[in-house]
Amino acid sequence: MQSFTEENYLKIIYHLAENTGNVQTNAIAEQMQTKPASVTDMIKKLAEKGFVDYIKYQGVTLTEKGRNAAIEIVRKHRLWEVFLVDKLNFKWDEVHDVAEELEHIKSTALIERLDEFLGFPKSDPHGDPIPDKNGRFAKTQFTKLIDLKIGDQGTITGVSQHSSAFLKHLEKLGLTLGKQIEINDVTDFDGSVEILIAGKQINISREVAKHILTSSNGKN
Amino acid sequence: MQSFTEENYLKIIYHLAENTGNVQTNAIAEQMQTKPASVTDMIKKLAEKGFVDYIKYQGVTLTEKGRNAAIEIVRKHRLWEVFLVDKLNFKWDEVHDVAEELEHIKSTALIERLDEFLGFPKSDPHGDPIPDKNGRFAKTQFTKLIDLKIGDQGTITGVSQHSSAFLKHLEKLGLTLGKQIEINDVTDFDGSVEILIAGKQINISREVAKHILTSSNGKN
DNA sequence: AATAATTTTTAGATTTACCTAAAAATATAA
């Protein structure tokens, strides 16, 4: 049984490893909002417990055991987010902090019954995939909106930025999950993107376009 | 903002104070499954923070602030228990431990929306009253089954013992909340009670009868 | 390859929530 702190480290190492292979001490420290010296201490403990492989000065990688533990936490986090949005009518920008707490509740029965209660959802309110109880994710593939070409159509399936500010912004623009869009133009000047959404044409910044994920339907 | 530990102390002091006025160090230690010396440490901290009034060697009493904090935790605990039973199909003997964890989740929005989602329940799966968001309890009054006289009728409205063993036992006997009962006889030998429940006559021990709470309908 | 910059680790403290053992205060009994 791991402490909340250990669980948070595992989750963060897992997410950092999705991008890069070896996870660096400083990167963990930044995510955990703590100091590198503290991370080194915790890394040693996690290595001791068999959750990570660790070579001094070389960063860490999750072991099989560590990966499973991390995925379990991700699963809980995302299921609770679904609960908050689907059942308690939270907005998608309001759920993350509460889920950060709920993800640490220790009860296998609880999470399995919650999963069932929610109808075994495959993705969370931000489009992120929810692993099943065996830790398996449904295959997901997406194209960043920024990478679509003029004339391409697609459906919004996720976001790669979870800040409340960003999500509220999308909400206001009507850019929510499941919406159909089409790329009308890309502005030379600032790289902003003209898109067609629900019959209306709007302009979104490059920065916003980078963090919207779509399932492209290819050219129209 | 209090730590989990502080919250648990407050809750336990609150429950102990329901019976006796001043709460003693040893009583708290027993409930917290810790040592009296540790309790003294924590008591000082809680007094420092204004949650309890404390005079050395004289035990503690909750301040207004402390009482409110404690009631908030009780409210969360009981609402989560309702959620687990009503929505996730947990049995009434399975919910306590999970609720012990869930009660510490810090989000006012969460608990208010949960309350609404559950239909503003007035009591939890064990018949214990749920305070509203202002900390007010619906008036409850009950008669212990053991105190009913032969011929009295009543409805089971609660239990004063929450152990899984006891609750499972009641379940097996069909003695669940809302059931109508009638006292047929009291055995001289061991004080056990003969009751009529759902048309069947059963015998329950004095110990069991002590912990069943009823709303007596008076004599039949 | 030597130097500079960056990253990571160690050393030594701090805080929180515990603990044991012994002292002090209070309550009970003779």
Added chain:
DNA sequence: TTATATTTTTAGGTAAATCTAAAAATTATT
């Protein structure tokens, strides 16, 4: 009311997770 028992507190310490400052290792730059 003195002696005994119980309760409570103090004193001093431990373990987990953090910190700062300084040393060591690695990586990047000239």
